[in-house]
Amino acid sequence: MKVLIIKDNRYLLHEMGPFHPESPRRLETIYRHLEDLKGPFEYAEGELVKEEELLSVHDYHYVEYMASTRGKYVQLDPDTSTCPHTYEVALLAVGGLLKAIDGVLSGDFSSAFALIRPPGHHAENNRAMGFCFFNNVAIGAKYAQRKCGLKRVLIVDWDLHHGNGTQKAFWTDPSVLYFSVHQYPYYPGTGHFQEIGAGEGKGFTVNCPLRVGHDDLDYANIFRHHLKPIALSFAPELILVSAGFDPYCRDPLGGMKITERGFARLCDILVDISEKTGAPLVFALEGGYHPEGLAKSVVEVLKRLGGELSFDQKQCEEEEDKAFSRVAPLLSTFQEVLKPYWEFEK
Numbered sequence: 001m002k003v004l005i006i007k008d009n010r011y012l013l014h015e016m017g018p019f020h021p022e023s024p025r026r027l028e029t030i031y032r033h034l035e036d037l038k039g040p041f042e043y044a045e046g047e048l049v050k051e052e053e054l055l056s057v058h059d060y061h062y063v064e065y066m067a068s069t070r071g072k073y074v075q076l077d078p079d080t081s082t083c084p085h086t087y088e089v090a091l092l093a094v095g096g097l098l099k100a101i102d103g104v105l106s107g108d109f110s111s112a113f114a115l116i117r118p119p120g121h122h123a124e125n126n127r128a129m130g131f132c133f134f135n136n137v138a139i140g141a142k143y144a145q146r147k148c149g150l151k152r153v154l155i156v157d158w159d160l161h162h163g164n165g166t167q168k169a170f171w172t173d174p175s176v177l178y179f180s181v182h183q184y185p186y187y188p189g190t191g192h193f194q195e196i197g198a199g200e201g202k203g204f205t206v207n208c209p210l211r212v213g214h215d216d217l218d219y220a221n222i223f224r225h226h227l228k229p230i231a232l233s234f235a236p237e238l239i240l241v242s243a244g245f246d247p248y249c250r251d252p253l254g255g256m257k258i259t260e261r262g263f264a265r266l267c268d269i270l271v272d273i274s275e276k277t278g279a280p281l282v283f284a285l286e287g288g289y290h291p292e293g294l295a296k297s298v299v300e301v302l303k304r305l306g307g308e309l310s311f312d313q314k315q316c317e318e319e320e321d322k323a324f325s326r327v328a329p330l331l332s333t334f335q336e337v338l339k340p341y342w343e344f345e346k
Contacts, residue, residue, distance in 0.1 A: 004103040004112035006096040008045040013085035021289040022131040029291035039306035046096030056142035062126040076128040090133040104280035111281040111305045119286040121163030138169040154236035159244025159286040160254040162191030172201040184209030203341025212255030216262030217323035223269040236279040245288030245297045264300040
């Protein structure tokens with residue numbers, strides 16, 4: 001169960017201002033907590049992605065514009081700006097995720113976690129937004145398909161915010177299933193449950209918009225009773241996780257109640273899906289703005305990937321079953337629009 005961790009101090013060079021929530025302190029805190037992590041973990045640094053890889057998702061003129069920001073401070077939207085190092089760090093973020101994907105698809109690692117920044121799931125074809133410049137996970141999915149001929153990639157996005165950029169990238173593409181659970185209505189305003197894709201991709205976008213206040217048990221029930229049946233039917237060959245930790249109970253930007261253990265439990269369900277389908281798991285860091293909570297949550301997920309943290313499956317499911325009524329009406333609503341495309345448990 002060797003687990004690859006992408007860790008690189010160059011990710012700390014990207015700065016968007018002294019009071020910006022997406023700060024180097026996020027990774028500094030995670031890296032400090034990793035010092036006490038024991039287990040089957042191997043570390044690797046990121047590497048600069050070739051610019052042509054970006055073109056699988058992003059417009060040529062946008063990539064050229066981003067390259068022109070090298071060495072400059074540029075305000076791209078009210079929340080998103082560059083510093084002199086940002087362009088190279090963004091290339092390192094994509095490259096770090098691609099290295100993680102190579103690691104699992106080669107069979108050298110059972111899973112991987114790319115501890116990268118800047119995040120990516122808001123970045124659209126020709127637009128930086130929401131702290132994101134290039135869509136790391138979307139580029140990663142395209143890369144895996146092109147390099148290894150994968151026919152089915154599952155992207156699971158548990159960030160507090162909907163991944164509008166990732167959704168757009170695969171809106172009509174049935175080879176990539178995009179599943180998102182997110183706070184709604186909230187930034188960026190997308191991710192209604194009726195947004196299910198178009199054309200051949202209809203049914204392959206799955207959105208679970210939630211009001212504030214949902215906790216570990218609610219999220220676990222959504223993963224067990226909504227994500228899992230869809231994922232097993234889809235039978236992915238690779239699972240990419242947009243792992244944002246801003247649903248954490250103390251996150252300053254969020255309104256959810258997920259604990260460190262709750263994130264580990266979501267990972268546990270994803271490991272189960274991975275084992276049943278044979279699809280390796282690759283996590284990519286997205287949001288999460290309570291540095292200590294972020295770091296502790298990442299470590300708990302890594303422990304689960306490394307086999308150290310084990311759950312009593314029966315006990316977990318009994319606790320979740322008792323709380324199922326809280327999300328049952330939501331799941332009924334979500335599943336009604338997807339019944340033409342997926343089968344759900346009665």
